[in-house]
Amino acid sequence: MKNCNAPESNTTRRVLPIACATALAVAFTVSLPQRAHAGAISIVVPPVPANIAVEAGNTAFLVGHADGTQNYVCSRAGAGVKYLLFTPEATLFSDDGKQIITHYFSPNPNSSDPNTSPAVVAGGAIRATWQDKDTSTIWASGAPKDGGASSTDPQFVAKDAIAWVKLKVVGAEVGPTGGDKLAPTTFVQRLSTQGGLAPSTGCNSLDDVGNQAFIPYAADYFFYRHE
Numbered sequence: 001m002k003n004c005n006a007p008e009s010n011t012t013r014r015v016l017p018i019a020c021a022t023a024l025a026v027a028f029t030v031s032l033p034q035r036a037h038a039g040a041i042s043i044v045v046p047p048v049p050a051n052i053a054v055e056a057g058n059t060a061f062l063v064g065h066a067d068g069t070q071n072y073v074c075s076r077a078g079a080g081v082k083y084l085l086f087t088p089e090a091t092l093f094s095d096d097g098k099q100i101i102t103h104y105f106s107p108n109p110n111s112s113d114p115n116t117s118p119a120v121v122a123g124g125a126i127r128a129t130w131q132d133k134d135t136s137t138i139w140a141s142g143a144p145k146d147g148g149a150s151s152t153d154p155q156f157v158a159k160d161a162i163a164w165v166k167l168k169v170v171g172a173e174v175g176p177t178g179g180d181k182l183a184p185t186t187f188v189q190r191l192s193t194q195g196g197l198a199p200s201t202g203c204n205s206l207d208d209v210g211n212q213a214f215i216p217y218a219a220d221y222f223f224y225r226h227e
Helices: 008-030
Strands: 058-077 080-093 098-105 127-133 137-141 147-151 164-173 183-193 212-226
Touching: 058 098, 080 212, 127 164, 127 183, 137 183
Parallel strands: none
Antiparallel strands: 058 080, 058 212, 080 098, 098 127, 127 137, 137 164, 147 164, 164 183, 183 212
């Protein structure tokens, strides 16, 4: 490399310092780690059945990988009995394995989503619930009348796994200290499910009413907000 400290003429005295400064700046820049640009990370959502695709104008901003159980109770159903889901219990993790969200059922406090179940005498409608570690919380419905949908299309969903679903957010709250990560959520998708189906035994007669089954499952949950 040419010595930058020995200019030989008036021309080189003018040009050489500029060239040396440029070379040093380039070398310094290359040696520094590159910083990620804000908003450069995008969430890649896998292909889904058409009926559970989220409407245009909404973008996935968060994904959580769930590990937990689908909890069933044997209940009367017409003249017989069947397992009914009474709550999921799952922890959602980020891509790097950090715990970020808890998932369960709870009453939705949103007054525009009133409770219609005689089994609950207080609180709002029982809805799928997600609470972030910042304590912001959302409630969502999978009912078609609310904009929800589900699919067991075998091209996407494993035969021994619970359905893939789209749920519409019908309630949201910021945390008591201002946490608001989940507050803007509009839709939630449950995809890439494993396990979680109600068992085929333990709920076959009236004598089995009240039996419970806690079935392990895993899934990816995608959270959307308006663009």
